[in-house]
Amino acid sequence: MKRLTVFSIKSFAGPFVATFCISMVMLIMQFTWVYIDDLMGKGLSVGVIIELMFYVSAGLIPLALPLAILLSSIMTLGNLAENNELTALKSSGLSLFRILRPLTQTVILIAISTFFFANYVIPVANLKWHTIIFDIQETKVGMLLTPGSYSKEIDGYAIKVKSAKDNTFYSITIHDYTNPNILKTVKADSGTVYKGDNGKYLLFHLSNGIVHEELQAQAPVFTNQGQPFHTGDFRPSRTTQFKAATYKMELIGFDLNKSDEELFKNDYEMLNVFQINEAKDSLQRKQNKVLSDFGKTNVRNRPFSQSVSFEKLPRTVVGKPAVNAANEIQQLQAIPSKTIKLSSLTKAERIAAVNAAIISARSMAGVNEEQAQFLNAFRINYEQFQIEFHRKFALSGAIIVLFFVGAPLGAIVRKGGFGAPVVIAALLFMVYFVLFSVGENLASSGVLSPFWGMWLPTAVLIPIACILMIAAANDLGVFDKKLWRYILTFGTKR
Incomplete structure (x- = not known):
């Protein structure tokens, strides 16, 4: 039996690692595609990109694991069935459940580890990458320029633009003071601005403009006869016209600044199940207090309630200024x-x-x-915490259920490799992902409770897993009449 355990785990480990890596690459590419506009043109360093992808990868593991488990289980059992190894094991008197026992234990261990990972590691990773993305989105060079006024945010430059549209500016004037001996002024009809690849320079692509350079006043120069060649107010200058030019400015102090993580740490995605429970209790108490205060305010503001409370007036006006108390007394006295x-x-x-x-x-x-x-809005926020709470548990449940969907399905189709299993796994995972998205949306809108919204994929796939396991264990096809007769008669063979 030890040989069977080692053989099963070895057969499962290879496809699992391969499919998991492929799934992670696909999900990271999808993330990059979603945030491509925020990442491009910001002059981000390689270190920032690597740090972002590292934390994003940790957060994507819960999405990659179900697909990897599903695909690897189909491939493993498909390979065993295709090579008649599954038939040989059954012929030796082992049932399908006994054959799957080592893999089942392995998958349960993965599911438990996934829960702890999702509960303690992923909230930290989400906090890190959300903070980095926020900082990247706020690092926009266009924000340095305000139309209609001079901007001196960049040391050594005074820049004025008349108007702006997206990242294009019009009627641009740049005064360059970086060289104390030269006064340089650049004017252009229009231009676009972006950061350089290393993030150290701001580049202007200018169109139809002039560059006027003027030196500081020169010292007087005299001829050999002692006659002045020019006086001290002489300023050499030159003017250059251009159709298109690129003007480079050195950026100092505009590297990516990391925000304080305290801004995001109380978001529901950044909390574990214990912190979510505390947050839910706090939100519930706040909601109850708001409702109570609102009801009391409504009652207190009604004229009837004010007239009834006239006898308790001395207590109601305690601590108020004398003028306000007198006004309130007059208003209450006016109520019949x-x-x-x-x-x-x-x-x-x-x-x-x-x-x-x-x-x-x-x-x-x-x-x-x-x-x-x-x-x-309070209810939606409260339900988001509940959804996140059930998500951490539902993920581990989905991993186990998808294994019991994929393993018998691989034994039934008898196909290994990356051909048919990939197609089957993609279709099944699409069903799982659609059910997951629908359940989350229904829970967010209040149609379903957060519990049923997050456990909807598992609840739908459990009957499918049971049907497939019965079919594979009895060597029956999914559409075989014997299978459905067996199921309808609760296992009683006729």
Whole structure:
């Protein structure tokens, strides 16, 4: 049995490592494609890119593992079945469940490790790469220039642009003071700006302009006869016109600055399950307090409640300035202590009362609508924490279920390698990913509870896994009538 265990794990390890690496490369490429606009043209150093990809890779492992488990399990059992090794093992009296026992134990160990990784490592990785992406997105050279005013953010330069569109600027004026002996002014009709590859230079691509250079006043020069050749106010200068030119400025102090990670650490993606539980309790307490305060405020602001509380007035105005207390006393004294019938009022008084009631109702409706929007945002935030809480557990469950989908499926199709298994795994993983996305969206919108939203793929795939395991264990096809008769009769053979 030790040989079977070693043989099974060796057969599984190769495809698993290969498919996991391929999945990670694909997911990193997808991430790069999503953030390509933020990464290009920023002059980021190689170290920043490597650091970003390192933390992103840690966060993508939960997505790569289910696909790797699914594909490697199909390939492993497909290879065994294709080479008749699975048939030989069954002929020796071993059931499919016994054959899969070493792999099952391995996958369960991977699932448990994945949970701890997702709970303790991925939140830190998410915090790191979200911080880096935020800093990269904020490092935009176009933000250095404000249309209509001179910008002196870059040492040694004063830059003015008339207008801007995206990364293109118009009516550009650049005063260059980097050389104290030369006063240089560059004017151009338009230009684009970007950082150099090493991030140390700001480059302007200018169109249709002139460069005017003027030296500082020169010392007087005299001829041999002692006559002045020129006085001290002489300033040599030259002007150059160009159709297109590139102007380079050295950037000092505009490298990628890392933000304080405290800004992001309380986000639900950066917390483990224990911290999420604490955050959920805190949010629930805040929501209850908001509802309680809102109800008390509504009651207190009603004229009837104010009139009833007139006897408790000394306590209600304690701590208020004397003027405010006197005003409040006058307002409360003006409220009648008895009910006034509308029919007892004059026409003008009825119109005034109705208008006041309409205004009060509209005001109250607006306040209630704002409160409802606030509570809805509160609910969405609370459910995001719940979704993240169940996501960490659902991931480990999905790994185990996908293994029991892929292993019997490989035994049924009897195909190994990267041909048919890749196609089958891609289709199944697409189903899993669609179910995962749908469940998350339904949970976020409040249609499903966070629990069912995150466990939806697992709940759908468990019956499929059971059907495939029964079919593979009894050497039946998926569409074989005997299989469905066996399932419908609860295993009673007829």
